[in-house]
Structures are given as C-alpha cells and as structure tokens.
Amino acid sequence: MNNQRLETVCRAGKAEKGSIKGVIPASTESFGKLVFNRKVMERMLPKDVFKNIQLAILGKEPLDLAHADTIALAMKEWAMEHGASHYTHWFQPLTGASAEKHDAFINWLTLSDQLIDHFGGKELIQGEPDASSFPSGGLRSTYEARGYTGWDPSSPPFLWKGGDGYTLCIPSVFFSWHGQALDWKIPLLRSDQLVNLAVKRLLNITGIKVDHVFSTLGLEQEYFVIERSFRNLRPDLLILGKTVIGAPPPKGQEMQDHYFGSVKDRILSFMRDFEERALELGIPVKTRHNEVAPAQHEVAPIYERTTLAIDHNLILMELMRQAAHDGDLSLLLHEKPFAGLNGSGKHSNWSLQTSEGLNLLDPSEVEENNLHFLILLVAILHGIHRHHKLLRASIGSASNDDRLGGHEAPPAIISVYLGQELEALLDGIEKGDVESPKKGAQTYDLGLNVIPPLKKDQTDRNRTSPFAFTGNKFEYRAVGSSQNPSLPMTVLNAVVAESLGEILDQLEPKAAKAKSSDELINVTKETLKPFIKASHPIRFSGDNYSQEWQQEAKNRGLEQIANSVEAFSALIDESTFALFEKILTPDELQSRYEVALEHYINQIDVESKLLIELFKTNALPVAIRCQKERAESILAYQKLYMGKGRDLTHQLDKLTQLSELIESAILDIDFLESVRNQALNLPLHERAMQFSTRVRTQCLKSRHSIDQLEALVDDALWTLPKYRELLWLV
Ligand code: ADP
Ligand code: MG
Numbered sequence: 001m002n003n004q005r006l007e008t009v010c011r012a013g014k015a016e017k018g019s020i021k022g023v024i025p026a027s028t029e030s031f032g033k034l035v036f037n038r039k040v041m042e043r044m045l046p047k048d049v050f051k052n053i054q055l056a057i058l059g060k061e062p063l064d065l066a067h068a069d070t071i072a073l074a075m076k077e078w079a080m081e082h083g084a085s086h087y088t089h090w091f092q093p094l095t096g097a098s099a100e101k102h103d104a105f106i107n108w109l110t111l112s113d114q115l116i117d118h119f120g121g122k123e124l125i126q127g128e129p130d131a132s133s134f135p136s137g138g139l140r141s142t143y144e145a146r147g148y149t150g151w152d153p154s155s156p157p158f159l160w161k162g163g164d165g166y167t168l169c170i171p172s173v174f175f176s177w178h179g180q181a182l183d184w185k186i187p188l189l190r191s192d193q194l195v196n197l198a199v200k201r202l203l204n205i206t207g208i209k210v211d212h213v214f215s216t217l218g219l220e221q222e223y224f225v226i227e228r229s230f231r232n233l234r235p236d237l238l239i240l241g242k243t244v245i246g247a248p249p250p251k252g253q254e255m256q257d258h259y260f261g262s263v264k265d266r267i268l269s270f271m272r273d274f275e276e277r278a279l280e281l282g283i284p285v286k287t288r289h290n291e292v293a294p295a296q297h298e299v300a301p302i303y304e305r306t307t308l309a310i311d312h313n314l315i316l317m318e319l320m321r322q323a324a325h326d327g328d329l330s331l332l333l334h335e336k337p338f339a340g341l342n343g344s345g346k347h348s349n350w351s352l353q354t355s356e357g358l359n360l361l362d363p364s365e366v367e368e369n370n371l372h373f374l375i376l377l378v379a380i381l382h383g384i385h386r387h388h389k390l391l392r393a394s395i396g397s398a399s400n401d402d403r404l405g406g407h408e409a410p411p412a413i414i415s416v417y418l419g420q421e422l423e424a425l426l427d428g429i430e431k432g433d434v435e436s437p438k439k440g441a442q443t444y445d446l447g448l449n450v451i452p453p454l455k456k457d458q459t460d461r462n463r464t465s466p467f468a469f470t471g472n473k474f475e476y477r478a479v480g481s482s483q484n485p486s487l488p489m490t491v492l493n494a495v496v497a498e499s500l501g502e503i504l505d506q507l508e509p510k511a512a513k514a515k516s517s518d519e520l521i522n523v524t525k526e527t528l529k530p531f532i533k534a535s536h537p538i539r540f541s542g543d544n545y546s547q548e549w550q551q552e553a554k555n556r557g558l559e560q561i562a563n564s565v566e567a568f569s570a571l572i573d574e575s576t577f578a579l580f581e582k583i584l585t586p587d588e589l590q591s592r593y594e595v596a597l598e599h600y601i602n603q604i605d606v607e608s609k610l611l612i613e614l615f616k617t618n619a620l621p622v623a624i625r626c627q628k629e630r631a632e633s634i635l636a637y638q639k640l641y642m643g644k645g646r647d648l649t650h651q652l653d654k655l656t657q658l659s660e661l662i663e664s665a666i667l668d669i670d671f672l673e674s675v676r677n678q679a680l681n682l683p684l685h686e687r688a689m690q691f692s693t694r695v696r697t698q699c700l701k702s703r704h705s706i707d708q709l710e711a712l713v714d715d716a717l718w719t720l721p722k723y724r725e726l727l728w729l730v
Pocket of ligand 1: 473
C-alpha cells in the first residue's frame with residue numbers, strides 16, 4: 001500500500017467515536033429550542049398581533065403591516081437573548097442550495113454619532129440582496145442587480161449556530177425588481193394554494209367541512225458518510241462528492257449485509273449529533289438506519305407541511321454536513337458517489353391534509369364518507385399520466401441521471417403503483433360494474449362509505465416503482481438525494497389541482513342534481529370512467545426494473561427518458577405553460593429550463609476536467625512508473641540468464657497488457673478532451689445535449705480504462721484511496 005494511504009488508514013482506525021458529549025438530552029425538551037415558534041410568539045407578542053400572525057402563517061389572512069415593528073422587536077429580543085448578533089433573510093435561489101446575507105442588529109444614528117441595537121419591521125419584511133450573481137436563466141442581466149427577499153411567515157425563523165455565534169435566519173422568498181420569481185419557494189407556495197382551492201371544491205361536493213387543505217411531505221434522506229481523511233485525498237470526492245474513477249472493490253453490496261444492519265458506533269455518534277441539532281431547530285427527526293450499500297444510511301423526519309418539510313430538509317442536509325465534519329467524517333449527498341453500488345434518493349412521501357387533521361389519501365380515516373379519496377386518486381393518476389414527462393424533468397439532473405435505472409433505483413420511466421385492491425376498484429368502475437364489491441373480502445363497498453379500511457398491509461410494497469401508493473400517501477422515489485424537492489412537489493401539486501379541476505367541472509353540475517348519496521356515487525363513477533380509462537397506461541404494478549417493462553412502457557406511450565436534458569424540454573412545453581398559468585409565467589419557466597441546462601453542463605464539465613486531470617497527473621504517471629519497473633526487471637532478468645533459455649513469456653504478457661491499457665487510456669482521455677472542446681462553444685441546448693451524451697459517455701469509457709489500470713498497477717504506487725478503503729474503513 002502506498003505510504004500516504006497507509007498513514008491515512010492507520011489514522012482512520014484510531015478515529016474518535018464522534019462528538020457526543022455527556023448525557024443525551026431529552027429530545028422532547030430541547031425540541032424547537034432555537035425556533036421562533038408559536039410558543040415563543042404567544043409569550044412575547046400582544047394577543048391581537050399573535051392572532052394575526054397565526055392566521056398569516058396559515059395563509060388565511062395577510063399580515064397586518066402595522067404589526068411588523070412589534071414582531072421584529074420581539075424577534076430581535078429573543079434572538080439576542082440567545083446570543084445572536086446578526087440576522088439574515090434565508091432563501092432558495094435557483095442554485096439548488098440556500099442563500100444568506102448577514103446584517104448586524106445595529107443602526108448608526110449619524111446626528112448623535114451613536115450605534116444602537118436595531119431591527120425593525122422594514123428589515124423583517126423585506127431585504128434587498130444584490131442578486132446579480134445568482135443563476136436567473138436569462139431573467140436578468142448582471143447590470144439588473146436588484147433582487148428582493150420577502151419574509152415567508154409560513155416557515156418559522158430560527159437561530160443558526162455557526163462559528164462561535166448565532167444568526168437569526170428568516171425564511172424568505174426571492175424575486176426580482178420586475179416581480180419575477182427567482183426561487184423555488186414562490187412556485188411551491190402558489191401550487192399549495194391551488195391544491196387548497198381545488199380540493200376544497202371537491203370536499204364541498206362530498207360534504208366534508210374544512211377550513212383549508214395543504215400538501216404534506218415526509219422526506220427519507222439517503223446519504224453516504226466516509227472517513228474524511230480519505231475524502232481529502234480524493235479530489236473528485238472533495239470537489240464533486242462523487243468518484244470519477246475507482247475499480248470495483250472485492251466486496252460491494254452483494255452480500256446484502258449492510259441494509260438495516262447494526263449501525264457502527266462512530267456513525268451512531270454522528271447520527272445522534274445531527275439529530276440533536278435538528279431537534280433544537282424543530283426538525284422532528286425520527287427514523288435512522290443503514291441502507292443497502294456499505295457506508296450508506298438514511299434519516300427520515302416525521303412529515304410536515306410541504307413547504308416547512310423542504311426548509312427543514314435543506315437545514316438538515318447542512319447540519320449533517322457539519323456534524324460529519326466535527327466527527328472527522330465526510331457526508332456525501334451525491335446521487336451516485338460510487339459506481340456499481342446503490343445510489344441515494346430522497347423518497348418524497350406526499351399526501352393532502354385538511355387543517356382539521358384529516359389525511360385525504362388515507363381511505364380509512366373517514367370510512368363512512370371517503371368518496372373524496374376515489375376522486376383524488378383518479379385526479380392524481382390522470383394528472384401524472386398527462387404530465388409524466390414534466391415529472392421526469394422535475395427530478396432531472398446530471399447526478400440523478402447517474403442513479404436512475406441502475407442498482408435498485410427507479411427507472412427513468414414514470415409510472416404509478418397502486419396495489420391490487422385499488423387496481424381492482426378502478427378496473428371495476430371502468431368496466432361499469434353495477435354491483436359494488438363486497439366489503440371484507442379484499443374489496444370495496446361503494447356506498448357513501450366508499451372504501452373500507454385499507455390497512456397498510458393490504459397494499460404490498462413495490463420498491464421498484466418510481467411513484468407508489470403506500471396505504472395513506474404516495475411515495476415519489478425518483479427524487480434525488482441532493483436535490484431541493486420543491487420543483488417535484490410543485491409539479492405534483494399543480495397536476496393534481498389541474499386534473500381535479502377538470503373532473504370537478506364535469507362533476508359539480510351533476511352532483512348538484514343528485515338527490516341521494518347513492519346517486520352522487522353513481523354520477524361520480526360515471527364522471528370518473530373516462531379519466532380512469534385515459535390514465536390507464538400510467539398504472540403499473542409489476543417489476544419496474546425488468547427489461548419487459550421498458551418495452552411495455554413504450555407500447556403504452558410512456559417515455560423512457562434516461563437523459564434529463566431531453567426531459568427538461570417539458571419545462572417549456574405548451575402543456576406546462578397552461579399547467580403553470582398561476583404558478584410561473586412562460587418566461588419564468590424558460591429561465592428554469594436554462595438554469596437546468598447550465599447546471600447539467602457545468603456538472604459534467606467539472607467531472608470531465610477532473611477525470612482528465614486525475615488521469616494525467618495521477619493515474620498515468622503511476623502506471624508508467626509501474627510499467628518502467630516491470631520492464632527494467634525483465635531486462636535485468638534477461639541479462640542475468642542470457643542464453644539459458646529461461647521463459648519470461650507470462651511476465652512479458654503482463655507487461656504488454658499494462659502497456660496496452662496505458663495506451664488505450666491515453667487515447668480515451670485524448671478523445672474526451674476533444675469532444676469536450678468541441679461541445680464547449682455550441683449554443684446552450686446543443687451544448688447540453690453534447691455534454692449529456694458524448695462527453696458523458698466518453699467519461700464513462702475513459703473511467704473504465706483507468707479502473708482497469710488501477711486493478712493492475714502495484715498497490716504500493718497507487719496514491720488515491722481505493723473503493724475498499726472509502727467504503728469499509730469508517
Ligand atoms: P416507510 O415504511 O416507507 O419508511 P413510513 O411510514 O416510515 O414509511 O414513512 C416514511 C415517511 O413518510 C416519514 O417521513 C413519514 O412521516 C412520512 N409520512 C407518513 N404519513 C405521511 C403523510 N400523510 N403525508 C406525508 N408523509 C407521510
Ligand atoms: Mg419508505
């Protein structure tokens with residue numbers, strides 16, 4: 001083993017357990033300690049202000065601007081009590097990460113030359129960071145710098161610990177001087193409003209009284225953690241969070257002994273560390289376990305309102321990064337850090353809930369009146385079928401393309417798994433079965449109590465499906481681990497609102513005439529029939545990983561889009577413009593399309609540059625040294641035994657093999673450089689196409705040659721930590 005690697009291996013073996021200090025605090029007690037939450041507001045705000053802000057949080061009443069100063073003062077006092085010196089509007093530009101710009105809680109009174117504590121309503125409500133350097137996809141030029149952040153009361157302010165102090169973070173939206181949305185949050189909030197309106201229309205028919213409806217989201221975050229000192233020796237992991245080369249280890253995940261296996265002490269300390277920090281920030285982390293690949297794990301908080309769940313996910317990813325760092329580990333959120341092993345997703349469990357706490361996708365919750373479930377189900381299927389390409393686009397990225405379709409990741413074909421019972425129910429309606437299926441025998445009674453309790457264990461799991469019904473929610477499994485899930489959730493809300501609207505346009509007049517619940521059920525069934533029929537192709541209960549499904553999907557008219565760049569065109573399709581009418585303008589969609597392409601290109605470009613550099617400055621010199629040593633050894637041997645008939649054929653063969661591999665790796669890398677150079681000057685769309693096809697393919701090909709070299713070259717010479725060290729030495 002190479003000296004540098006050897007030292008690192010020894011150091012890794014001696015690593016501290018983690019950074020847990022002393023007794024584990026009671027999690028429920030510390031929950032939300034760093035959040036300006038309802039409890040704090042109730043304590044610190046006058047009654048009328050408290051009431052107004054609570055209604056504003058639910059989106060039911062605008063915030064009375066006259067209260068802004070009072071709220072800001074309370075927020076400042078609370079933050080300063082905790083030792084905060086600065087505040088920031090915390091927002092989500094199109095980079096995919098969160099952004100912040102800190103200001104101190106001070107003001108300078110020029111006349112009296114005094115520095116005073118200050119944070120007013122004006123500062124709370126609106127900020128104006130220079131926005132020129134964020135991606136805008138052509139919405140703004142660099143000289144049009146004005147961007148505004150606006151406080152989003154639906155997500156509570158929180159204190160972020162960094163350096164030695166705290167910063168008050170105020171979750172915000174981000175828009176341009178022209179009022180265009182420059183973030184992922186504005187469209188998400190708008191889509192939630194649309195769902196609210198559409199579902200309330202529905203519940204009006206079925207007779208369930210609600211105040212408002214919102215979508216809920218529970219995110220299962222998968223990730224890898226590895227020893228930091230190894231990460232530091234791998235420029236690809238350091239810069240990209242993925243390996244661009246690396247020969248397969250002798251043992252990967254084939255023994256299936258990591259999934260749900262006992263968690264190593266050091267990892268457990270790391271988990272507890274970030275969970276503790278998360279609880280203080282009001283993130284209800286609940287589940288943790290080992291995942292399928294070695295060094296891969298998962299964390300899942302309890303579900304929340306979608307917008308809050310996403311804010312919390314962004315915070316959680318950052319907390320995990322910090323906790324890993326503190327434990328001398330390194331967090332990898334990339335969708336595919338290691339070739340040949342499972343990648344990481346962010347399974348997005350999505351449902352619709354009323355303000356009264358009713359889960360509308362749980363048919364067992366109001367057994368006696370759950371017609372809404374059936375209508376929602378059909379609306380979801382119909383919406384997803386019509387916009388399946390857009391759904392694929394919404395989870396698209398270069399890193400997710402690495403993952404989709406391989407090693408237990410859903411394929412790049414969007415389909416929906418419902419389970420036998422729901423399949424039978426919909427088939428029955430489509431065929432026009434007059435008889436309602438009997439309750440009990442795995443069937444449904446279509447009396448006003450439309451569907452009997454659908455116990456979770458009645459729906460089997462289909463882990464191969466990208467979008468699966470799991471008894472009381474849908475699990476969207478194609479979302480990538482590093483992704484901000486706002487866009488897929490926006491699309492989901494939007495397609496449901498749109499197709500529900502269409503169904504209701506037809507159903508409402510008929511329902512108004514229905515004189516009994518039986519009649520209502522009958523007109524509902526009649527209305528739903530064509531929608532069920534039209535969306536039939538999107539339903540698939542079989543093995544999504546199989547070859548047959550690829551063919552069948554094609555026959556059904558479902559597109560398999562392995563390349564996200566192809567899918568992104570759905571963002572600027574006429575059907576999307578119509579779908580997003582009240583969410584984003586065509587210009588704003590165009591901007592997101594361009595940002596997605598640029599991001600894709602940049603990711604592959606960095607990847608290709610890294611690969612070229614690693615080869616030229618690392619793998620190649622090492623391989624040549626090895627080649628030289630072997631050649632010299634053969635020459636010396638031949639000299640020693642000159643004319644004595646000793647056979648060196650096999651050693652010569654090995655040397656030839658090594659030399660040929662070096663040659664072909666050089667050719668591959670040269671070709672990669674040339675396809676990259678050719679692609680660089682093309683217009684945006686063609687460039688993205690070239691990067692996503694030729695450059696990407698050539699990266700893979702070159703990588704393959706280099707990986708073969710790694711497997712041949714003297715281990716004492718190879719400087720980069722190998723897969724076996726990265727994966728197994730935590
Ligand atoms: P699994 O068995 O697939 O892991 P869980 O019941 O543990 O499913 O849930 C996984 C995630 O789904 C958790 O974050 C959980 O809180 C979330 N979840 C549960 N119910 C809902 C719901 N009604 N809406 C959204 N997410 C939900
Ligand atoms: Mg799950």
